Amino acid sequence: MATRYWVGDFFVDLTRNQITSKNQSQTIPPKALAVLTYLAKNANEVVSHDELLSEVWPDTVVTPNTLQRSIAQLRKVLSVDSKYQSYIKTHAKQGYSLEGEVRWQDKADAESFVRQDISEKSGIASQPDTALLVTETVEASKSFKVEPSKTKDSKKKPFKLILSIAFTLVGLFLIGIKYLTPSPSLNLSYGELRSLTATDNKEFAGVYSPDGQYIVFLRYSESICINSNIWAKNIKTQKEVQLTRNMGTYSSHSFSKDGKKLAFIESENCNKPITQKKCYKLMSLDFEKALESPQSPSLLMECTNSRIKSPVWLDDNNVALLQELSNRWKLTSYSLADNKSIDIYSLEDGSLLDYDYSVTDDLIALTSIHNNGQYYIEVLKPDGQILSSHQIEYPPEISSLRFIYPNFTPISKLLIFSTGRQLFTLSYEGKITNISLPLDEPMGSPIFHPDGKRMLVIKGTWDSDIATISLSQITKPQLTPIAVEQVATKKNNSKLVPLILERSTLAEDDAIYQPNGELIAFKSDRSGDDQIWVTDGKSARQLTYFPMDTYIYGLDWAADGKSILVNANNMLTQVYLDSSQKNFPFGQRVEQLFQWDSEENTALLIARIKGVLKFVEFNLNNSDLRVVTDKKVNWAFKSEDGRLIYTDHMDRFWQPGPAEDQLIEALENQGSDKRFIIKYNVIYGINEESQLWSYELNDGIFKILGNTPSNIDYLTDLNHADILLTIRITAKKEVAELVLAD
Numbered sequence: 001m002a003t004r005y006w007v008g009d010f011f012v013d014l015t016r017n018q019i020t021s022k023n024q025s026q027t028i029p030p031k032a033l034a035v036l037t038y039l040a041k042n043a044n045e046v047v048s049h050d051e052l053l054s055e056v057w058p059d060t061v062v063t064p065n066t067l068q069r070s071i072a073q074l075r076k077v078l079s080v081d082s083k084y085q086s087y088i089k090t091h092a093k094q095g096y097s098l099e100g101e102v103r104w105q106d107k108a109d110a111e112s113f114v115r116q117d118i119s120e121k122s123g124i125a126s127q128p129d130t131a132l133l134v135t136e137t138v139e140a141s142k143s144f145k146v147e148p149s150k151t152k153d154s155k156k157k158p159f160k161l162i163l164s165i166a167f168t169l170v171g172l173f174l175i176g177i178k179y180l181t182p183s184p185s186l187n188l189s190y191g192e193l194r195s196l197t198a199t200d201n202k203e204f205a206g207v208y209s210p211d212g213q214y215i216v217f218l219r220y221s222e223s224i225c226i227n228s229n230i231w232a233k234n235i236k237t238q239k240e241v242q243l244t245r246n247m248g249t250y251s252s253h254s255f256s257k258d259g260k261k262l263a264f265i266e267s268e269n270c271n272k273p274i275t276q277k278k279c280y281k282l283m284s285l286d287f288e289k290a291l292e293s294p295q296s297p298s299l300l301m302e303c304t305n306s307r308i309k310s311p312v313w314l315d316d317n318n319v320a321l322l323q324e325l326s327n328r329w330k331l332t333s334y335s336l337a338d339n340k341s342i343d344i345y346s347l348e349d350g351s352l353l354d355y356d357y358s359v360t361d362d363l364i365a366l367t368s369i370h371n372n373g374q375y376y377i378e379v380l381k382p383d384g385q386i387l388s389s390h391q392i393e394y395p396p397e398i399s400s401l402r403f404i405y406p407n408f409t410p411i412s413k414l415l416i417f418s419t420g421r422q423l424f425t426l427s428y429e430g431k432i433t434n435i436s437l438p439l440d441e442p443m444g445s446p447i448f449h450p451d452g453k454r455m456l457v458i459k460g461t462w463d464s465d466i467a468t469i470s471l472s473q474i475t476k477p478q479l480t481p482i483a484v485e486q487v488a489t490k491k492n493n494s495k496l497v498p499l500i501l502e503r504s505t506l507a508e509d510d511a512i513y514q515p516n517g518e519l520i521a522f523k524s525d526r527s528g529d530d531q532i533w534v535t536d537g538k539s540a541r542q543l544t545y546f547p548m549d550t551y552i553y554g555l556d557w558a559a560d561g562k563s564i565l566v567n568a569n570n571m572l573t574q575v576y577l578d579s580s581q582k583n584f585p586f587g588q589r590v591e592q593l594f595q596w597d598s599e600e601n602t603a604l605l606i607a608r609i610k611g612v613l614k615f616v617e618f619n620l621n622n623s624d625l626r627v628v629t630d631k632k633v634n635w636a637f638k639s640e641d642g643r644l645i646y647t648d649h650m651d652r653f654w655q656p657g658p659a660e661d662q663l664i665e666a667l668e669n670q671g672s673d674k675r676f677i678i679k680y681n682v683i684y685g686i687n688e689e690s691q692l693w694s695y696e697l698n699d700g701i702f703k704i705l706g707n708t709p710s711n712i713d714y715l716t717d718l719n720h721a722d723i724l725l726t727i728r729i730t731a732k733k734e735v736a737e738l739v740l741a742d
Contacts, residue, residue, distance in 0.1 A: 005040060006103040007087060010078055012036065017434070019077050026077050027395040027434060029547075031056055032070040039088065039098035048095040065545045065579055071096060073396055196233060196456075197735040203231075204444075204458040205252040206735035209287075210259040210359070212450040216243070216287075217735050218250055230264070232291065243290035244297060255287070256313045257359060262287050263311045263319045266297065275305045277650040282311060282319065282334060301334055301341070312357045314382050320344065320364070322352060327612045327632070331355060331366065333382070344384045347371075351611025356415065357382075358408040365415055365428070367392070367404060369611040373588065377406075377415075377430050390430035397422065397434065397547070399569035401589040405445045410452030417445045418457070420549035421528075442549075446738060453740050460733035464713055466511040466522050466535075467498035467727040474692050474706035474723075496709055498727055502535055510555055511724045512717040517561040520724070523552050532566055532575055544568070544575055554593025556603075565603060567593035572603065572620070584620050594636045604628075604636050604644075615646065629654075629661060634671075637678045639697055645683060647671050653683075666702045667695055679718050686715050692723070 003014040011020045017033060018025045028036075034056045039047055052067055071088060078087045089097050196215060197203040206217040213235060218228040227247040233240045243262075244250070251265035262285040270279040283297035300319070307324040314320050317337045322329045330346035345352070347368060353375075355366035368376050375392045394400045398419055406415035406426045415426045416435075420442040423435040446455035473496055502508050506525035513520055519534045521543075526533075530552040532544040546552075546568050554567040563576045570589045574582040591613060594604040601620045606613055615633040617626045628636075628644070631654070636646035645664075646654055651671025653664040667683075670693055676685035683695040690712065692705045709727065717724040 004105045005037075006101070006105075007036070007040060007078065007098065008100045010087075012040075027397070028073065028077060029070070029397050032073045032396075035067070035070045036074050036098070039096060040102045043098050043100070043102040046091050046095050046097045052095065069545070069547065077396070192739045193736055194739065195734055195736050196235075199734075202460070202731055202733040203735050204460075204733045206456045206458060207253065207255065207447060208449050208456060210255050210257065210450065215456060215735060216253060216255075216262065218252075220731075220733075221247075230262070230285070232287075241291055242294050243285060243287070245294040246296065250283075251309060251311070254311055254313045254319070257315055260288055261285065261313070262290075263300075263313050264297075265308060265311055265321075270304055273650060276307065278307075279304045280306075280308045282308065282321065284336075300336065301339075310355065312355070314357060318382070320355075320357065320382070322355070327351075329353070331364070344382065345378070345380060345386075347611065349610055353403055353611075354405045356407045361408075361412075363387070365406065365408065367406065369608070371610045373610065375404075377426060377428065379428050388428055390428070392426065392430040393432060395424075395432050395434065398424070398432065398549075399571070401570035407445055407447055409448055416448075416455075418443055420551075422549060443736075449737075455738045455740075457736050457738055458733060459736050460731075461505070461525075462507045462731050463505055463729040464507045464509055465500050465504075465727045465729055466502040466508045466520070467500050467725045468722045469496060469498045469708065469725065470722055471705075471718075472721075474708065496707070498709060498725060500727070501537060501724075502533075502540055509714065509726045510552075510716055511726070512555070512557060513719055513724065515557055515559055515561040519561075521555060521557060521564050523555065530568070532564060534577070543577070543579055544581075545579070553591065556593065556596040558596070558598035560598070563598075565593065565596040565598070567605075572618075585623065586618065587623075588625075595638055597638070604638065606633060628656075631661070634673070635675050637676065637683075639678045639681045641681060643681075643697060645676075645678060645697075647676070664695070666700060670695075670702075674712060675714050675716070677715060677718055684715065684718055684723070686712060 005012050009021055012018075012033070013020070014033060014037065017027055017030055019028055020026075035052060038052060038055050049067060056070075057066070075088055087098060087100050089099050091097060196206070197217060197219070199219075202220040203217050206215050208215055209232075214232045215235060216230065216232045219231045220228045228250055229247050230243045230250060230253065231240055232243055249267045251267070253262045253264035255262060264283055264285070266281045266283050267278045268281075269277060280303045281299055282301040284300055285295055285297045289295055303323070308321050311319050311321045314333065317335060319334045319336070321332060321334065323332045323341075328347070328350075329352040331344040331352055332341045333344050334341045344364070345366070347370065349371035350369050353367045353369060355364055357364050362382065364380050364382060366378050366380070368378060370376055375394075376389055377392055378389045379387045381387065392404070394402075398404075402419065404417045404419070404424075404426065406417040409416045409425070413428045417424055417426060423446070425433045425435060427433075441459055441461070444458040446457045448455050501511070501520065502522060502524070504524065504526040508522055508524045508526070511520050511522040514534075518536055520537070521532060521534050523530055524533045525531075527542060529546060529548055529550045531542055531546060531550070532552070532555060533540050533542050535541075543564070544566070550569055552566060552568050553570075556565050558564070563574050566573050566575055567590045570591065572584040572586060572590060572593070574584070576582075586607070589608040590605050591608055592606040594606075596603045603618045603620060605616050605618055607616050607618070607625075608614075609616075613632070615628045615631070615636065617628055618624075619626075629646070632649035634647045634649060634651065636644065638644050644656055648654060651673070653667040653671060654661045655664055656662075667685075670685060670687045672686060672688045674686040676683055678684070678697075681697045683697065684692065686692055686708055690708050690710045692708050692715075693703060694705055695702045708725075711728045713726040713728045715723060715725060
């Protein structure tokens with residue numbers, strides 16, 4: 001079977017899953033290429049939808065939307081002057097046809113798909129097709145005929161011409177070596193995937209010790225989801241050791257170069273919170289002593305007015321970490337010897353996203369978002385000297401707004417990251433390449449063992465259900481202030497048993513009632529990726545078919561109940577009940593969709609603008625953007641009469657006023673990460689003591705309504721009789737090892 005062919009001026013290489021034109025190559029999902037190839041075999045003929053579905057997806061039940069997405073991907077790549085219909089033509093109610101010349105080729109020959117003049121190319125091409133380029137030049141020289149001449153000068157011309165051609169070939173060869181040499185590649189062959197911490201608890205944030213003998217990880221109790229202990233496991237003997245004496249809210253950790261110490265972040269509630277609810281401490285732990293008996297970590301530095309995260313030990317006396325100031329992240333270095341921090345790298349009009357450090361190369365690679373809204377990969381020395389900065393080129397299979405978290409690999413100038421069920425490499429020049437490894441379940445970005453033959457990954461699932469509880473089961477008479485205080489100090493022993501509406505072994509969330517209807521819309525992972533589903537209480541059906549590794553943060557019904565606005569892959573999409581979709585160009589990364597006013601066609605969002613999170617109101621009609629407040633916002637909602645309520649990063653409730661935003665003092669200490677909703681001009685929320693409460697906006701009456709189950713993740717909606725909840729069932733995480741085949 002031919003594995004290479006041309007569609008007009010587009011070169012299709014099935015062995016690489018690539019389409020190339022004008023020296024620019026794009027990696028295409030295999031199924032989309034299979035659609036194109038079948039259309040190419042039947043060029044200029046109409047191929048029905050059913051024929052394409054049965055040919056490309058045999059023995060698999062898929063919807064026409066799956067085929068439509070593949071066609072859309074192909075049209076985008078095969079576009080000519082932005083006219084997507086130039087090659088693939090739609091025939092209403094019939095199918096598709098590929099219009100144009102198709103030329104097949106089993107192997108590379110003298111004909112190059114690079115059709116520009118050699119002098120224009122200057123030997124620079126994006127693909128390693130030097131052989132084709134040189135062959136084309138040789139063939140051209142063979143066909144060039146020199147007419148004999150009787151003059152002495154004319155006798156010299158053939159010699160000069162041959163010499164010129166020889167120099168040209170040598171020059172092209174040297175240029176080819178310099179520019180056409182393939183980028184560093186990482187060919188991984190899957191050996192086995194084995195669990196290292198298969199327990200009933202949750203383990204993650206695993207790293208190898210510098211000598212490769214141990215893995216160190218966090219272990220959370222199933223009953224306590226916030227606090228953890230740091231553990232170590234000897235890979236050879238399988239012996240586990242608890243390293244920390246007491247549980248705490250610990251971050252990921254990093255070894256010193258000699259392997260004797262660990263650095264990590266511990267967070268806790270501030271005694272006197274002023275600018276933030278949590279205080280952050282950079283801690284160290286003597287690893288060798290902790291292997292003998294659990295130790296109490298030592299405090300290196302404390303931050304009460306800024307957040308810090310991702311500590312990485314650069315050398316024995318310096319620890320790098322990300323620090324947030326004014327909603328922007330910068331890279332700093334803390335010196336143990338001097339007890340002070342210095343800035344390594346920051347962006348004046350942008351923000352840093354993530355970084356990794358290579359002990360072998362003594363280099364830092366970090367990802368960032370610049371003031372043009374694009375993502376970059378920067379490589380620098382620990383002293384802040386920038387060695388390179390390139391925009392990251394996203395392939396079609398990764399959302400262009402997705403953050404990536406790459407780690408160093410044993411291959412020079414190459415990093416690796418995961419988007420869930422797919423692995424990719426990232427070069428220092430910003431080139432992304434897909435690694436074909438069978439990941440049947442989502443896994444975090446891998447960390448290589450010092451020997452380079454295996455990798456640590458974090459895998460697992462979050463299992464939550466859609467549930468409802470009758471308000472009549474919860475509602476109690478108004479409690480006195482003394483009674484409220486007494487309830488708050490007692491352990492919640494509520495025996496309320498919620499009614500489970502939708503259940504799977506994966507995550508269900510964000511359930512909301514259909515306005516003027518009987519449906520409930522919700523997000524579910526049950527099909528392998530985040531998708532929107534609807535249920536009538538008896539059966540559920542999948543409404544969206546977003547691509548692999550999709551993630552959804554927020555959805556809301558239209559007022560007429562006929563469509564849903566979804567934040568999928570950081571982009572806004574309107575989904576109708578027949579599964580048709582409409583996309584809204586925004587140009588910014590949408591982090592969270594709170595609410596959609598379909599009548600005014602505006603949406604309350606958290607958007608990332610030039611790397612900084614902003615709480616905005618977006619007009620979907622004209623793409624106007626209005627920044628609501630510069631405060632950090634956790635959750636927001638508008639009442640039926642248009643009053644805006646939001647909580648800040650300290651879980652305090654605010655309402656915009658005529659001159660400045662007003663704090664709702666009656667709701668002091670009632671905020672939590674369980675969200676809130678507004679119905680009938682009444683705010684409903686669940687506090688940190690798992691109590692459901694209400695606050696009437698019109699008369700300012702606050703009530704504790706009653707206790708709720710302690711395993712509630714979120715309050716998502718309410719009607720006159722019931723509340724909708726996300727109930728946490730289990731949160732399974734474990735450290736695993738991908739062993740690579742020789």
